[in-house]
Amino acid sequence: MNAQPPAPTCVRHPNRPTGLACTRCGRPACPECLRPAAVGQHCVDCVRQGQREVRPVRTVAGATQTARTPIPYVTYVLIALNTIVFAVTAGQSKSLVENTGHSALYIDWVLYPPAVAHGQYVRLIGSGFLHYGPIHLLLNMFALYVVGRGIEPVLGWGRYLVVYLVSLLGGSAAVMLFARDSLTAGASCAVYGLFGAITVVLIRVRQNPNQMLILIGINVFISFSLPGISLAGHLGGLAAGTLATLGILFLPEWLRAKTQENVRLIGWAAVAAVAVTALAIIVAAAISLR
Structure with missing residues (x-):
């Protein structure tokens, strides 16, 4: 009888077996390292990379515009x-x-x-x-x-x-x-x-x-x-x-x-x-x- 292959482990926590994976990069990840996304769930590394790739909203003068009113x-x-x-x-x-x-x-x-x-x-x-x-x-x-x-x-x-x-x-x-x-x-x-x-x-x-x-x-x-x-x-x-x-x-x-x-x-x-x-x-x- 063939032995079943070992369950994949979380890329950030090698001691944690998991059946979950990031829908963006495909790497296995435990529930602690996953975040809900519009489609599926993304690992924390992909979330950080996505935040870096998002261009900040700027005013007509080029100043960064935030969601809250900035303090002058x-x-x-x-x-x-x-x-x-x-x-x-x-x-x-x-x-x-x-x-x-x-x-x-x-x-x-x-x-x-x-x-x-x-x-x-x-x-x-x-x-x-x-x-x-x-x-x-x-x-x-x-x-x-x-x-x-x-x-x-x-x-x-x-x-x-x-x-x-x-x-x-x-x-x-x-x-x-x-x-x-x-x-x-x-x-x-x-x-x-x-x-x-x-x-x-x-x-x-x-x-x-x-x-x-x-x-x-x-x-x-x-x-x-x-x-x-x-x-x-x-x-x-x-x-x-x-x-x-x-x-x-x-x-x-x-x-x-x-x-x-x-x-x-x-x-x-x-x-x-x-x-x-x-x-x-x-x-x-x-x-x-x-």
Whole structure:
């Protein structure tokens, strides 16, 4: 009488005989190593391989899109940094309202074009984290919170941060060129850049941007009408943020029909071009002020 062949054993547990097998790779597996599938059951190795092969869902800007709402960490960090800088200026001035009066940090960071012309370049970015009193801070941080939560998940944290900083740089460049005797501070230049960015995103996903356009128009009118508000900085930030986001979202799509190269690099090149243009304006304005 012929002896029956030994029962196959699980590929992951050789000491466990099993009559089950993975319907994908055909290898024997014990119940612990099998997972239900649409057809049959797959071993854990095939499940992992299938997860690696699935392409992640991405936004129009290339950011990974998850099932749950992502936390806008960069927006929260920027709000925290602005608040910390305000607290430092208030502590140095010993006043919550008149926080710019005797603050060494404010004196060193406020955007004053003649000072930038003599090498104090920290003012170009540092001024974007200063604020005149708590109301100025709260208005800008509220706007940053509302807009940032909407656009950071779409752009991804890296692109979002770059657009924010380029907008801030564009606002500083406009102040250097058109408001040479002013003292400028506040995150509003960068916030205006985010206004432009979210408008471009709405156009890219074919949604109606009229509400954002109306909001931008109202804010520009306020900047033009009220004294003490940097119209040049706001418009410079708006232009820089809009152009940078256009480069990220539209140039790669336009070139994808013409080439199969890594077209997303073109978007980053467009952002770099906006930054370089802003720096060139700053250098030219600084030379003329010396």
